[in-house]
């Protein structure tokens with residue numbers, strides 16, 4: 550008899566005696582004060598639930614309308630976050646490391662990038678296009694630009710002036726483009742002083758000194774003396790890597806890997822909570 554009774558108790562779906570109603574608020578009473586807000590929302594929801602359509606049967610628009618009316622506000626389809634600021638990317642590195650090669654490929658694979666065309670006082674070489682390779686100006690015109698503070702940075706390179714026009718940067722940043730500046734290490738140092746942390750400074754390196762020298766030899770654009778100067782300079786320049794934000798290895802035959810990494814840096818910069826805000 551006792552055995553059957555206990556078996557019955559074990560199998561029954563309902564308790565054999567009425568349970569006291571569930572103490573809904575007992576747990577809340579012991580919660581910290583701030584959490585009571587949650588209970589208020591729950592109570593309000595429960596109160597309105599009689600007019601809320603069935604989650605299983607109602608259509609998505611009906612549910613959206615019901616949620617909006619419960620909350621007393623409508624859902625906005627506007628982007629939750631503001632558009633990321635345009636970037637100023639400063640790409641630098643020793644001679645022959647592949648700055649031009651990386652930038653050329655980057656421009657092919659990424660949209661909304663503007664590669665700044667430098668102004669120069671040097672005469673145009675055969676095959677060069679004004680406005681594409683450089684903006685060719687006279688020495689007087691260049692010095693007038695300097696006087697009017699129209700250049701972000703400028704330098705005398707092998708007897709000719711070269712400088713970065715501010716107007717071009719402003720114009721393309723205004724269109725939402727990211728700006729790419731290709732400069733040597735000295736240029737990067739000057740730009741760091743001007744831009745501070747508002748620019749993104751990327752240092753390109755080869756995987757080894759040997760690889761860099763081989764690349765320079767294969768390019769066949771330098772004389773023996775020029776090669777020696779470039780190698781000696783490169784040895785000094787790699788010591789300055791810690792002044793940059795990122796370092797990217799452009800390994801032999803792995804141009805795509807380097808370009809992908811620069812692309813990832815751009816993406817990561819765009820996802821930053823605290824955006825850089827360059828003022829030119």
Ligand SMILES: Nc1ncnc2c1ncn2[C@@H]1O[C@H](COP(=O)(O)OP(=O)(O)OP(=O)(O)O)[C@@H](O)[C@H]1O
Nearest residue numbers: 644645646647648649650764768800801802803804
């Ligand atoms: N990942 C790579 N693998 C093999 N060759 C490469 C790679 N990257 C660049 N090169 C080649 O190395 C040579 C030097 O590259 P590039 O001219 O782009 O260097 P740079 O840094 O712009 O040089 P400089 O500062 O002297 O103008 C070029 O012949 C280029 O095609």
